[in-house]
Amino acid sequence: MRQVAINMVETLARRDPRVVFIGSDLGPNVLAGMKRDMPERFFMEGVAEQHVIGMAAGLAMEGFVPYINTIATFLTRRCLDQIAIDLCMENLPARLIASGGGLVYAPLGPTHLAFEDMALLRALPNMAIVAPADAAEMERLMQASLDWPGPLYIRLAKGGDPVVSRAEAGFAIGKAIPMRPGGEVVLIGTGIMTGRALAAAERLAAQGIEAGVLHVHTVKPLDTEAVLAAADGARLLVTVEEHSRVGGLGSAVGEALLDHRDGGRPRLLRLALPDAFPEGYGSQDHLLTKAGLSVDGIAAAVAGALSPAVR
The missing domain is CATH 3.40.50.970 (Thiamin diphosphate (ThDP)-binding fold, Pyr/PP domains)
Structure with missing residues (x-):
């Protein structure tokens, strides 16, 4: 990259x-x-x-x-x-x-x-x-x-990441790209975490949970219209980002929901790095896994949020 x-x-x-x-x-x-x-x-x-x-x-x-x-x-x-x-x-x-x-x-x-x-x-x-x-x-x-x-x-990410974007989807700064049709869950990713969100959606589908994926390459200006469209009919929105849970994609999506929806908001689950200075050394994947941002970690967090009581 x-x-x-x-x-x-x-x-x-x-x-x-x-x-x-x-x-x-x-x-x-x-x-x-x-x-x-x-x-x-x-x-x-x-x-x-x-x-x-x-x-x-x-x-x-x-x-x-x-x-x-x-x-x-x-x-x-x-x-x-x-x-x-x-x-x-x-x-x-x-x-x-x-x-x-x-x-x-x-x-x-x-x-x-x-x-x-x-x-x-x-x-x-x-x-x-x-x-x-x-x-x-x-x-x-x-x-x-x-x-x-x-x-x-x-x-920029590290490079060598799987290519998940599609040329036919086009590209415009400030315009989010739907990557997978929505269901009761919509995963909203940015950067390389969109690829992990797509893989997690496949894992969830195998469990009978249909999850859409929205790629928000532009965190600012946020495509509020696309976020609100993703929220329609969803029980759970899940933001996935390689960033602190403070002030990044999850915060931007949460602000959009608060500013533009009077009621009937889906629950928002923010999967991100903790509000703490990172500790330790190792690989990027190692630290992402520790933060629950592996493909398995994302899928498990979503399934856990969709408990029978919530669903």
Whole structure:
């Protein structure tokens, strides 16, 4: 997924002279072709993330469309003030390509885990937040990103994730994609968790529980219409995200239900990382399993919520 995003920056740069790339302490071979052929639009700024945001803002004010790439934690936590004041307050078209959203950098420990990045940025006016499901959808997002009018946060997974998106479903920033027809349960996923939601829906079907899946690649602006449509006729909505349960997809869906439905709301079950700093080291899958976000964990949580009393 990351390689597709980076390669697409060069593709867009060859098409549009407004596109510039700004990296922070990346490898020497990143975008070697762009560095060779368009050196005036390729910048590698070292470990200076806050400077990178200010630099991107200046370039955007001059009519460029900067694409910035570094590790998600350093791009959000470390640069929050610069993103708020330099980018969002001015509503500038900068694209923040955040490597390692969620628990990707589990081997490096909690300092590198972007478990609250969407919550931080959801609170900022003008910021859009997108988490593609796979590399194929990443390419469609990058195509759509060029003309997005304001700042855009692009949350990258590790890469090598199963391709579950479909080209025929189309792609538009802010427009959710139904992936599986709904039943008494609808799973609402974002990023790579949509793939796990689809697999969990298969497990639930084998138990006689029909579960639909809605892919919300854009957490902000949320496709409220699609969420409300998914809620119609459902007994249970389940959000599934590789993010803290505070301030992410589950919070956004819950707010939409509260704001737009007077009664008859289905129960909302939020499956997410706990409201705690991640502990320990290991693999991304190991930490996701500990948080109950494996395919089996998701299916078990849904089946448990649909107890006879609830059903």
